[in-house]
Amino acid sequence: MMHLKNMLLSAALAALLVTAGCSAASTGTPSGAGGSSELTLRVGTTASADGFNAMTENGSFGKLNYTGLCAAPFVTTDEKGEVQPYMMTSWEISDDKNTLTATFATDKGVTWHDGEPVTMDDVLFTFRYQIQKKSGYCTGLTAVEKIDDTTAKLTFEDGKAFNALNSMANFVKLSPKHVWEKVDGDYKEYQGEDASIGCGPFRMTGYDPEAQVITYQSVGEYFMGTPAFDKVTVKTYDSHDALVMALRTGEIDAMYDYSNSLSATMAPSVTGVENLNPGMSDNPGNYQLVFGFNQKPTDDLAFRKAVRSALDYELLRTSIGGEDGQIPGTGIVAPPNKGFDPSLPKLSQDQEAAKAILEEGGYLDKDGDGFRELPDGSEMNVLITPQYNKTRQPLYLRIAEILKANLEEVGIRTTLDEESVRNADHATQVRKEGTYQLYIGYTSPGVAMYDTAFMYIIQNDSNPWGTCTLPAFVAAYEAKQQGRSYEEYSAAMKDLQAIADQEVIGLALCWDKAYFPYRTDRFEGFTNIPGWGVINNKTWFSVRPKNA
Amino acid sequence: MAKRTLLGRLGESVLIVFCIVTLNFFLIRFMPGDPVLHIIGEEEYYNLEVHAPQVIEEIRGEYGLNQSLGRQYLTYLGKTARLDFGNSYRTKAPVLETVLFRMKWTLFLAIPATVIAAFLGGALGLWAGWKPGGRFDLAATPCFLLISTVPTNCLAILFLICFAFQLGWFPISGITSGGLTGFAKGLDILHHMALPLAVLVLYKTSSNYMLMKSTVSLIRQEDYVSTAISKGLSQGKVLSRHVLKNALCPYLTSICMQFGGMLAGSMMTEIVFSWKGMGTLIYDAVNAKDFPMLQTCFLLISICVVAFNLIADLLCLAVDPRVREGMNHVG
Numbered sequence: 001m002m003h004l005k006n007m008l009l010s011a012a013l014a015a016l017l018v019t020a021g022c023s024a025a026s027t028g029t030p031s032g033a034g035g036s037s038e039l040t041l042r043v044g045t046t047a048s049a050d051g052f053n054a055m056t057e058n059g060s061f062g063k064l065n066y067t068g069l070c071a072a073p074f075v076t077t078d079e080k081g082e083v084q085p086y087m088m089t090s091w092e093i094s095d096d097k098n099t100l101t102a103t104f105a106t107d108k109g110v111t112w113h114d115g116e117p118v119t120m121d122d123v124l125f126t127f128r129y130q131i132q133k134k135s136g137y138c139t140g141l142t143a144v145e146k147i148d149d150t151t152a153k154l155t156f157e158d159g160k161a162f163n164a165l166n167s168m169a170n171f172v173k174l175s176p177k178h179v180w181e182k183v184d185g186d187y188k189e190y191q192g193e194d195a196s197i198g199c200g201p202f203r204m205t206g207y208d209p210e211a212q213v214i215t216y217q218s219v220g221e222y223f224m225g226t227p228a229f230d231k232v233t234v235k236t237y238d239s240h241d242a243l244v245m246a247l248r249t250g251e252i253d254a255m256y257d258y259s260n261s262l263s264a265t266m267a268p269s270v271t272g273v274e275n276l277n278p279g280m281s282d283n284p285g286n287y288q289l290v291f292g293f294n295q296k297p298t299d300d301l302a303f304r305k306a307v308r309s310a311l312d313y314e315l316l317r318t319s320i321g322g323e324d325g326q327i328p329g330t331g332i333v334a335p336p337n338k339g340f341d342p343s344l345p346k347l348s349q350d351q352e353a354a355k356a357i358l359e360e361g362g363y364l365d366k367d368g369d370g371f372r373e374l375p376d377g378s379e380m381n382v383l384i385t386p387q388y389n390k391t392r393q394p395l396y397l398r399i400a401e402i403l404k405a406n407l408e409e410v411g412i413r414t415t416l417d418e419e420s421v422r423n424a425d426h427a428t429q430v431r432k433e434g435t436y437q438l439y440i441g442y443t444s445p446g447v448a449m450y451d452t453a454f455m456y457i458i459q460n461d462s463n464p465w466g467t468c469t470l471p472a473f474v475a476a477y478e479a480k481q482q483g484r485s486y487e488e489y490s491a492a493m494k495d496l497q498a499i500a501d502q503e504v505i506g507l508a509l510c511w512d513k514a515y516f517p518y519r520t521d522r523f524e525g526f527t528n529i530p531g532w533g534v535i536n537n538k539t540w541f542s543v544r545p546k547n548a
Numbered sequence: 549m550a551k552r553t554l555l556g557r558l559g560e561s562v563l564i565v566f567c568i569v570t571l572n573f574f575l576i577r578f579m580p581g582d583p584v585l586h587i588i589g590e591e592e593y594y595n596l597e598v599h600a601p602q603v604i605e606e607i608r609g610e611y612g613l614n615q616s617l618g619r620q621y622l623t624y625l626g627k628t629a630r631l632d633f634g635n636s637y638r639t640k641a642p643v644l645e646t647v648l649f650r651m652k653w654t655l656f657l658a659i660p661a662t663v664i665a666a667f668l669g670g671a672l673g674l675w676a677g678w679k680p681g682g683r684f685d686l687a688a689t690p691c692f693l694l695i696s697t698v699p700t701n702c703l704a705i706l707f708l709i710c711f712a713f714q715l716g717w718f719p720i721s722g723i724t725s726g727g728l729t730g731f732a733k734g735l736d737i738l739h740h741m742a743l744p745l746a747v748l749v750l751y752k753t754s755s756n757y758m759l760m761k762s763t764v765s766l767i768r769q770e771d772y773v774s775t776a777i778s779k780g781l782s783q784g785k786v787l788s789r790h791v792l793k794n795a796l797c798p799y800l801t802s803i804c805m806q807f808g809g810m811l812a813g814s815m816m817t818e819i820v821f822s823w824k825g826m827g828t829l830i831y832d833a834v835n836a837k838d839f840p841m842l843q844t845c846f847l848l849i850s851i852c853v854v855a856f857n858l859i860a861d862l863l864c865l866a867v868d869p870r871v872r873e874g875m876n877h878v879g
Contacts, residue, residue, distance in 0.1 A: 048832055050639040058638060134603045136596040186610070189640050209649065210737075211726030212824060233726070238822040241705075242721045245713045251720065390835070424582070 038230035039545060041523060043535055044243045044252035046260070048236050049214055052196040052204060054175065055187040060234050061196065061204070061214060063258045068537045069232065070216060071173035071198035072110070075165060076537040079529050081284065081338055081449035082486055083169050086224070086537070087123075087199075097159035097484050103151050108223035112176045113203035114194060120149050125177035127154060129187075137168045162484050166450045170537065174199060201227055201540045212236040225541030229523075232540075244269055247276060247517055254518035254526070255279070256535035259445045260391075261514035264322030270517040279516040280324065281530040284336040284448040287320050287399065289507040290439040290457055293467040297374055297382070298437045302361030304504035307438070309354035310410045311507070312402060313347045319398050321512030328508035331497030332453050335511065336530040338486060339493025344501050347508075354410045363411075371413040382407065385417040387441040388427035397421065399440050399509060414438075434459065434467040445514070445531025454480075454496050457506045468506075473499045522546055557861060561854045568850040569628070569843075573621055576842050583637055583837035584608055611637070624843065634840040638833070643844045647829065651811065651848070653723060654818070654825030657741060658810035661748035666803045668749065669756020674795070676757070677764025678787060689761070692754035704747045704820035711743060718743045721822030744821040748814055752806060759802055763795040770794075797868045801860045808856030811849045 043064075050059025054071050057063065065071040074088040085091075087110075091102040110118040127144035130137065140160030145153045156164060176197055183190045196204045201224065202216035216232040235252060237243040240262055246252050247270070255262075261283065262270065270278040289307075297303040308330075317325040328334070331344040358364075362375030374380045384403055386396035397416075404414045417436070420427035430436050443453040457466040458477045468474075476499060480492035500506065516533020518526055525542045526534035584607050585593045596603045608614045612623065627634065633643040672692075676685040695703065712718045719725065724736045767773060768791065776786045806813065815827030822828070826845060833841040 050636075051641055053640060056640070134596075134600045136600060136603075139600070189635065191640060208724070208726040210653070210723040210824070212722055212822070213726040215726075235722075235726075236822070237721055238819050238828060242708075242820075242822055245708075245720045249713065249716065249720065428582075 039228075040231040040233055041229050041254070041539075041543065042252040043232060043234045043254055043256050044237055044246050045234060045256050046237055046240060046243060047257065049207060049209070049212055049234075051191070052207065052214075053188060053190055054173065054196055054198050055180070055190070057171075060236055064214075064234060064256065064535075065173060065198070065200075066170050066258065067256070067532075067535055067539065068170075068173075068200050069202050069540065070113075070196065070200045070204050071175075072200045073168075073170055073173050073537070074104075075169045077169045077449065077529075079527065081336070083165055087118075087174050091165065093161045093165075093484055097161045097482065098156050100154040100156065100161040100165065101147070101151065102154065105223055107150050110199050110223055111219075112178075112199050113197045113219070114176075114179075116176065116178055118174065118176075118199050120146055120152065122174055122177045123152055125180070126172070126175045127152075129175065129180075130172060135172070137172045138164050139167065140164055159482050163481055201225075202232055222541075227540050228544035240266060244517070247519060248273060250275075250519065250521070252519075253522055254534050255516050256533060257516070259285070259531060261516055261531075261533070263395075264320070264325065264512060264515075267322055267324065267513075267515050270515060275519055275521040277518055277520050277526075279518050279528055279533055280513050281516075281528050281533075282334060282336045283445060283512050283514040284334055284531045285443045285445040286328065286332070286334045286448070286453060286511055287395075287440070287442050287509040288332060288453050288456070289403070289509055290436075290441055290466065291468075291504070291506060292434060292436045292439065293459075293469065294434045295437045297363070297380060300361065301503060302357055303363065306354040306357040306361070306363070306410065307407065307412075308347065308504050308507055309350045309357065310412070311347070311406050311509075312349050313509075314349070315402055316399065316509045319402060320395065320510035324513040326511040328511045329497075330501040330504075330507075332500045332506055332508045333493070333497060334448065334508070337448055337452065337493070338450075339490035339497075341494050341497045344497055349406075351406075351410050358410065358412075365411055370411065371408075372411040380413060382412055382414045383417050383437045384414050385420045385427070385430055385436040385439050387431075387439070388420060388424040389442070392442060393421065396440055403438065403440070431465065436467075440509075449531070452480075452493070452496075453506065453508070454500075470499070470503055470505065473503065473505060520546075554862075557858060561858055564854050565847075565850050568854075569847055570621075572843060572846040572850070573624055574617065576837075576839055576846075577617060577620075583611075583613060583839060585837075628843075628847065633844040636833075636838050636841045638836040638838045638841070643840045646841070647826070647844050647848065650824060650826050650829040653823065654811055654814065654827065657744055657748065657818075657823060657825060658814050661745055661752060661814070662803070662806050662810055664749050665752030665756055666806075669753040670760050670799060672753070673757040673760025674764055674787065674792065677761040677795075678768060678783075678791065680761075680765050680768075685761075688757070692757045695750055696754035696758060699816070700747065700751050701816040701820055703751065704744070704817050707743050707747055708820055723824055740821075740823075744814070744817050744823050747817050756799070756802070760795060760799055763798055764791055767791050767794050793867070797864045800863045800867065804856045804860035804863065805853075807859075808853040809849075811852050812845075 045060045045063070047060040047063045049061065052061045054065065057065070068076060068086065072087045074086060075083045076086050078084050087105050088102045089105050091100055093100050104120065104123050106118055106120050106123065112118060124144055124146055127138070127141065131141055131144070140156040140158050141154060141164055142157055143155040147153055154161070179194045179197055180187055201222045202218055204214065205217045206215040212235055214234045218227045218230050220226065237246060243255055244262070244266060247255060267278060270276055291298040291304050293299045313327045317327050327346050329344045329346050331341050333340055335342070358372060363372040363380065365372050366377060367373065372380055384400050386400050389396065400416050404416065407414050417430070420430055431439065441456055443456060447455060454477055455465060457468045458474060459466045459469050460474060473496070476492055476495040480489055480496060483489035483492055514531050514533065516528070518534045522545065523543050524546045525544050527536065527538045527542060528534050529536045584604055593604065605614070612620060635641060636643055636646060639646065672688060676688055679685060708720065712720045719740050723740055724733060728736050773786060773790055776790050811826045812830060814825065815831060817823070818825045818827030819831055830842065830845050833845065
């Protein structure tokens, strides 16, 4: 028995040694700031630190570059989603929309983080690289030509200059020619220490792989303004739960997760908490129901109108957006978007009206089984296809459940496309071939701000997503794409929303909120950009220590 | 004879690793999703999908993803034989370098957890099994039963919320806070390690306890134990000479299995505590369809599992003469 006791004692001692050592270490541990006296803005994200190559967009380094932290974009967007100057300081678009003549900040004393000056050669190199790799951000760009040391002419095809200017905003960054011209092979594979070099207001100075913290140091005076803090640290958390806990305990100051806002179910955990602002904003993106125009009965306006009247928008609102969600309007696009038309009516449920529309359209229950048949008497069984997305899958399935229940209440038999739930390749194939009938999808804030939810509805030569070819809709969409100014763009958007109202080409299911929480006890001057949150291209110049 | 049998076992192990590697290669490729999305980034991917889908196909060609599965498999086998695991699709960093770095931190957590739990579970199980129905058994068994039935991630989240978030005794996540060096860094790592280690120790101890308790309870009823007690041997001697020796073979096999599975066995705990080990690496690689990373991780895990199986066999040979005897008869 003594032997057994000794064994137990040894085991307990071993456990104690470890935990005691741990507890002893609990005092005086700095919280992510590195323990120095420099003023540090501490950002938390769930994007992992996947390399530090400025030519890629992966991981927290790549995603933070969308905000112009380390790399400097040519143009950015403001709160309204309109393009604003950055490295491209001014521009003029020709009448045929095929030429963009722009000036660049090559005379503002901007240097790369290795000390080399930023020149027109870098501008030319960057655009030529975009042309060579056929970048989706610079569609239609065919040539770039130097005019003088600060001016260049960009040539586009198919009148895409204004379109490309909006597409490249935040995403296309100036690249240092002297670094990349030495690299053989694919730039994205390059792992050299100078791969992270940019000409933004902060330069990357270190990465601690154990702490999962990237550190950036301010370059000081910068042509866009001088940051009021010395350092930025970006720490990776594995989940939004851990990130919220870190915010609440003061381990970090703000959250950045590109377009992945906290879900509505987590909103209560960041609301009403001392020194914490939930960072709520209107989400420019939205969940939507897209009708398949290649299939019966969803190609029939009467059927689409009946579906619009059958759905319980109150239940959809709370299921998708929680208490802060809004019932959407008939024009689909959400309020923060350019050209939003507030005059269109809000969606509302009226199942009696839905039944009447179906009766009138010839959708009758001829065999008395409780479900209606198609006007030609054949069986009607409408397929509900949710977009394949691992993160959003539970919500998509909940939406599908609601749709199924509501439609069956008015006598429309439905089936869930389970293959698309399980298999991404099948879901993609269904979408690309346009064989769906009711498709549940999501327009991300990035797409919503320029391409809009209509991108997922239209079918044209350059768009494989949608199935709608109604001539008025296609014409309005093309007018939007070829607009040369925001006035033209907004006018086309109004037309598109009016068509969405009349022709029921799709339905927004909820206008929800985005939550990017931040602390208010250390810093002030944050600007909450809808869909982006408070870590954006303004942060580096507007945020300052509280009571400074 | 024994040497020949051992060589046979070794040959079996190599064959098993080869089969697992082959299976992993094909299973990974049947996962839904497009790896190109993670190679070029989601915004660029969706832009290209709309405006220039042919570029996506070109990239697929560059990475050999448009080749037939057979051809991809042969290329993979050739590279694996040369220990060339390539670069990660996601991070572009050399796979082996990343895996070895992450493996270090998983082992740093898993080895102490397995060792502590082996001793703790073994000793407590021995105690409870020797006196079934006793006060200790009545108190400990329901507790360990409860712990072993709760999923590890639930237990981890409970610990995280209680001890890290509410009480603030431990950090919320990560291996270290950063910006520290030397002794301070060591202490900081131990501080970060305490909660995940406690969860793993509790979880592993509970299963070890159950195994040891049930084995000892059965052995206790054997005639040779009654004979030893009636001969007047002390309780300690009966336990160490007769009970423990007989209970050790299945227990050692179970512990070896735990060592074999430790590279991937703490995945959920690592994810909850953001402990950047193999678990989170595999989790991220699955999400990103990072084929080279997944293949290397699975290869190392397979080798680890098979190697510890072999070690378990050898240990049983060493501690249990009946196994040696059986092998000689077979031989």
